[in-house]
Amino acid sequence: MKKIFTIFLALGAFAFATGLEGGVEKQPLNVSAIVMFLVFVAGTLGITYWAAKRTKTAKDFYAAGGGITGFQNGLAIAGDYMSAASFLGISAMVYEKGYDGLIYSIGFLVGWPVILFLMSERLRNLGKYTFADVASYRLKQTPIRTLAAAGSVVTVLLYLIAQMVGAGQLIQMLFGLPYSSAVVLVGILMILYVTFGGMLATTWVQIIKAVLLLSGATFMALAVMVHFGFSPDALFAKAMEIKMTSADAAFKLASDANATAQAALASATSDANITALTDAATQASKKAANAAKEVKAASGILAPGGFLPDPISAISLGLALMLGTAGLPHILMRFFTVADAKEARKSVFYATGFIGYFYILTFIIGFGAIVMVYNNPQYIDLAKQAVEGGYPLLGGKNMPAIHLAQAVGGNFFLGFISAVAFATILAVVSGLTLAGASAISHDLYASVFRHGRVDEATEMKVSKMATLVLGILAIILGIIFEKQNIAFMVGLAFAVAASANFPVLFLSMFWKKLTTRGALIGGAMGLTTAIVLVILSPVVWVDVFKNAEAIFPYKHPALFSVTVAFFFTWLFSITDNSQSAKDEMAAFDAQDVRSQTGIGAEGAISH
């Protein structure tokens, strides 16, 4: 094993080295970022080596031996949730739209209390390694585990593609590495962490990254608040002023240019002249329109804007975020890494605190970036500005937090935040891959394919092979999807988690009359409905397939697909009169007693 470890290390170093050569022309190398990132990689590989020596049984591999404390697990859960996408994406949303960014992050947070009140301790008392353990507790193993594994793998792959593509683009931007080497590097490191260190290494990588990210974000938010004497109102006022004056100036400039262009076009005589002038006039009016949009947006950054255009979208997104969180396999898996229900509860308490704190920081960071980055020529893509007008950022829309890091802490701190963003991606993809590999080895291979007649060593070997396959698949998909519009993928992952995983899991714990037939049909219907509706919705049908109008008008399908899942689960359960259905209902009492008290639970204190 040591040998393979060394080979992988060499491969990783190779990918990194080739990456550096190719990247020099593309972007200036950020030396402090690379040094700090290498320190992070060396540290986490050290942890992986330490964890590998402690990972001997299946329980070690899937659940870190059940020895993670509530506080550590809270940090790890928060780490899973604070992906690079949410750090850069939400601060960028605040930067662009102001308050709407906060509405979005609140949706991501409110699922947590509900998971704590209704699910976390039951999950801990019933499950072993995956949420399929719980869903199939009293139902038929083969169909229910297959369904749960399908839901897990689909969710994991969608999330993984989104993370890999984001990783490639971000690393290309920050470190000057070519896209494909960045994706290969992330893939190799993630395979190393998971195959050798299992859940123990994955958890500690996540904890370290969560601490680094929270510290970095805290420093940025403090730097912003110090600047304004800790008066949020002064920060908001300045941000609004900057947005308004810059937007007004841009609008004036653009409309003047537009007027000149139109006048020139009107008095043009020769044909050649007309073509050139028409182009100039079109461009000028496009700029003016963009600027007008910015003026309108600038005045509303402290109140809800157009983020939730109608009640159905609002409820649908709310449901997807709330129930989707409770159906994400890599998050649910974390409840099996703690010793008992008490620690499981504590982990949600800490996680909610860290995540809530993090969202407040991203809100401050977004507004701070408006003040320090928005019309600062240092961070503006001047070439793009000349064409489109407005204030396009260097590196694209997701860069406000990165530029703010430079503005408040100079190049050294910029390097730190870049390294943390890279570390964040690594940690999140590792957790996802472990969840996917567990679904394949523990649910599909050990339970469905071998009917539980398999020794631990073989199951772990399959799990490591699954990790390798998922890792390579993630690299390939990451490269295939490089130029694709992948904005819908995280939304789709949440919709699938809410519509396929959550209903079956929830009803298996709370509803005595749930039968295998109901769970199977309802879960499959939820999965299909979510995927079909997303394909027919504006985010795929219009943005990806370039059709003029969407067949399904809403961006978020959860309201419909979750309803479909619950309805068909109910219908096909209550009409199930088979003997096996009666046995499954009769087995509910034993399950319920265990879920309420933990008597007989895996890893509970023996008496």
Add this chain to the structure above:
Amino acid sequence: MNSDMIKDIMANPKYQELVQKRGRFAWILSLIVIVVYFSFVLIVAFDPKLLAIKLYGVTTLAIPVGVAIIIMSFVLTGVYVKRANSEFDDMVAEIKNSVKKG
């Protein structure tokens, strides 16, 4: 666990008290979160002007409301964990003891 033991536990008044008390507590807290959050989302969808009311300087009502929902989520998890890790866990321990004796 055999089925006699399960019947015993289910007949245990302490167990029934635990299930009833904890169940009610958990559902009430969940409902608070769900009602607060969906009211907020529906106000955003139906009447965003309501949240645009200025409170102090340029600060609007929307800001404290948003921050309050985040703080409420955290505080409610704390309230639940405190009661569950003391009162409810004590009841579970009592039930486990009576199972051992019985």
